[in-house]
Amino acid sequence: MADFDLVLVLPATALAAFALLTLLFAPLFRGQGRALGGVGLLGIAVSAAATARLWPAAGAGARIATAGGMVRVDAFGLFFTLVLLAIGALTVVASFRFLEREQADHGEFYALVLLALAGMVVMVQTTHLLMVLVGLEVFSLALYVLTGLTRGRARSVESALKYFLLGAFSSGFFVYGLALLYGAAGSLDLVRIGAAAASDPSPMLWIGAGLVLVGLAFKIGVVPFHHWIPDVYQGAPTNVAAFMATATKTAAFAVLLRFLVGAFGPSHEAWAPLVTWLSILTMTVANLVALAQTNVKRLLAYSSVGHAGYLMIALVCRPEDGVRAILFYLVSYAFMTLGAFLCAAAVGRGDARSEPGYDLGSWAGLGWRRKGLGVAMSLFLFSLAGIPPTAGFLGKYVIFQSAMRSHEYLLAVVGVLNAVVAAGYYLRVVVAIWMREPETEEEPYPVPVSLAAVLVAAAAGVLVLGLVPGPLLDLLGRLAAGLV
Amino acid sequence: MEPRLVLAVSAVLFTLGVLGVLLRRGAITILMSVELMLNAANLAFIAFSRQAGTAEGQIYVFFVMTLAAAEAAVGLAIVIALFRLKGTTDVDEVSLLKW
Numbered sequence: 001m002a003d004f005d006l007v008l009v010l011p012a013t014a015l016a017a018f019a020l021l022t023l024l025f026a027p028l029f030r031g032q033g034r035a036l037g038g039v040g041l042l043g044i045a046v047s048a049a050a051t052a053r054l055w056p057a058a059g060a061g062a063r064i065a066t067a068g069g070m071v072r073v074d075a076f077g078l079f080f081t082l083v084l085l086a087i088g089a090l091t092v093v094a095s096f097r098f099l100e101r102e103q104a105d106h107g108e109f110y111a112l113v114l115l116a117l118a119g120m121v122v123m124v125q126t127t128h129l130l131m132v133l134v135g136l137e138v139f140s141l142a143l144y145v146l147t148g149l150t151r152g153r154a155r156s157v158e159s160a161l162k163y164f165l166l167g168a169f170s171s172g173f174f175v176y177g178l179a180l181l182y183g184a185a186g187s188l189d190l191v192r193i194g195a196a197a198a199s200d201p202s203p204m205l206w207i208g209a210g211l212v213l214v215g216l217a218f219k220i221g222v223v224p225f226h227h228w229i230p231d232v233y234q235g236a237p238t239n240v241a242a243f244m245a246t247a248t249k250t251a252a253f254a255v256l257l258r259f260l261v262g263a264f265g266p267s268h269e270a271w272a273p274l275v276t277w278l279s280i281l282t283m284t285v286a287n288l289v290a291l292a293q294t295n296v297k298r299l300l301a302y303s304s305v306g307h308a309g310y311l312m313i314a315l316v317c318r319p320e321d322g323v324r325a326i327l328f329y330l331v332s333y334a335f336m337t338l339g340a341f342l343c344a345a346a347v348g349r350g351d352a353r354s355e356p357g358y359d360l361g362s363w364a365g366l367g368w369r370r371k372g373l374g375v376a377m378s379l380f381l382f383s384l385a386g387i388p389p390t391a392g393f394l395g396k397y398v399i400f401q402s403a404m405r406s407h408e409y410l411l412a413v414v415g416v417l418n419a420v421v422a423a424g425y426y427l428r429v430v431v432a433i434w435m436r437e438p439e440t441e442e443e444p445y446p447v448p449v450s451l452a453a454v455l456v457a458a459a460a461g462v463l464v465l466g467l468v469p470g471p472l473l474d475l476l477g478r479l480a481a482g483l484v
Numbered sequence: 485m486e487p488r489l490v491l492a493v494s495a496v497l498f499t500l501g502v503l504g505v506l507l508r509r510g511a512i513t514i515l516m517s518v519e520l521m522l523n524a525a526n527l528a529f530i531a532f533s534r535q536a537g538t539a540e541g542q543i544y545v546f547f548v549m550t551l552a553a554a555e556a557a558v559g560l561a562i563v564i565a566l567f568r569l570k571g572t573t574d575v576d577e578v579s580l581l582k583w
Contacts, residue, residue: 130544137551141558148562157566164559165514165575169505171555172521175548176498179525182541183491183532 008066008073010050011081012121018043019114026107033105034096040110041092048085051078070128076479077125080254084247087334088117090454091243094342097448098239104150116142120251129178129188132255140167143244147236159235166228174215180208194263219252223282226305233301238348242341245304246334253330261319272316283309283418290425294360296344299425303384306422307333313411314399321402323480328398328473332391332465336383339458343377346447365438373447374433376455383462385426386419391465490531497524511563511573522552
């Protein structure tokens with residue numbers, strides 16, 4: 001094939017190759033999952049190096065297509081690839097000891113994380129919806145299995161089944177939407193679909209686009225397609241929940257940006273009201289329900305739904321402000337959510353039947369017994385609540401600022417009100433950590449070095465982005481130009 | 485055959501699939517209903533492909549078929565794992581987490 005350049009697809013193929021390598025070695029390293037984790041980490045490093053090598057060529061705003069236009073390398077996609085790889089690397093390192101503690105030290109875990117990453121990378125480095133579908137399915141299938149990883153625990157397997165059935169259902173909508181878009185535009189390339197939407201939009205095109213949006217909204221967890229999120233995040237092993245909450249949302253928002261703001265950008269008036277109301281609904285429902293949660297994993301799950309709502313505010317804004325705001329928010333969201341879930345993983349005591357360690361009560365007084373962990377969790381929660389000088393504060397600031405500049409006052413007001421409500425439940429956890437007497441005599445788990453290192457890295461990310469956001473914001477402003 | 489007619493059949497199949505997912509309670513039946521939705525999309529791809537006179541849509545069908553097979557493999561594995569633990573695949577019986 002003349003136009004197939006292996007170097008351009010290396011970020012995804014390296015991940016897939018190392019995933020297969022990990023699977024190959026898995027039987028030889030039973031009970032030594034960490035060795036395989038090392039192989040996985042190497043795969044992520046190779047993929048990151050391949051991505052960094054492409055950066056100078058694509059960074060100048062060029063769009064390099066290969067494989068008959070199925071893969072597209074541009075700065076936007078490469079940036080998302082790097083964010084996803086960072087999330088993957090942090091998850092892998094944090095999982096070394098955690099999986100041993102949960103008696104789920106399967107080497108396959110690392111293979112599945114790499115496969116999920118490969119799917120996501122395929123998804124963000126294309127403007128062809130067929131490739132989006134392939135990437136979406138590859139990472140979803142890997143995540144279904146990861147959710148059920150602790151297969152002796154009914155909770156884990158049940159949530160895997162629930163995630164699978166609802167996920168497959170939503171892919172059904174996505175695929176049918178693709179069929180209709182193909183019929184209406186004669187192609188699945190977003191450039192051609194965008195042109196068809198601008199020149200002669202048929203009802204079939206709109207129905208197809210709507211079905212595709214349903215599929216994406218499910219992955220992101222937009223109300224009313226969010227019902228699976230709390231159950232699945234609660235049932236899944238906590239390190240998997242951390243990965244799902246951050247990486248899935250990042251990849252799906254990349255596609256959503258290319259689809260809505262890129263291809264359907266010219267028909268902004270047609271979809272903006274819908275997204276506005278979905279955003280308001282998502283924020284409000286998630287934050288109100290989160291107030292009533294006593295399980296930290298469920299609370300963080302609802303919080304992640306709420307953050308999807310904030311992100312959608314910026315979808316409606318003028319692209320020159322909104323896209324930059326979404327990109328910045330996604331990066332800061334990744335650090336703080338990953339950190340908060342992994343703190344929960346460090347604390348969570350549980351067995352096959354119940355997981356009392358994730359109840360708010362077992363966090364009481366934790367800060368005085370495990371000071372570092374208490375400080376880290378408080379920092380992540382402050383950031384999620386949007387309190388300065390953290391990344392979360394700046395993320396919210398940029399989003400609300402872009403809403404004001406685009407004259408979306410309703411969204412800005414609802415967003416700020418929601419941030420106030422949300423602060424209530426985040427601070428409740430902080431209060432439990434520092435100001436309540438411990439409820440049990442049981443000594444909390446020691447924090448393993450690998451997990452502590454990841455927590456420090458995430459905390460550093462939250463603080464650095466909060467204190468010196470300038471360089472990243474400048475970079476993101478330039479990326480926003482090259483959506484489709 | 486008239487592409488319009490094929491599209492109508494595909495829409496009916498898709499609706500049946502959606503209703504199956506929403507109304508049936510057995511995990512396997514729900515999986516079969518999802519397969520019906522995917523195959524309805526395949527039929528639509530072929531009809532549009534014929535209408536446009538290009539082979540693109542027919543190639544997409546192979547992708548969707550592969551994905552459906554992978555999905556079935558993973559799905560059935562999860563169903564078996566759950567059956568071993570709970571002795572049932574009825575989604576209403578699976579109630580540790582609210583459905």
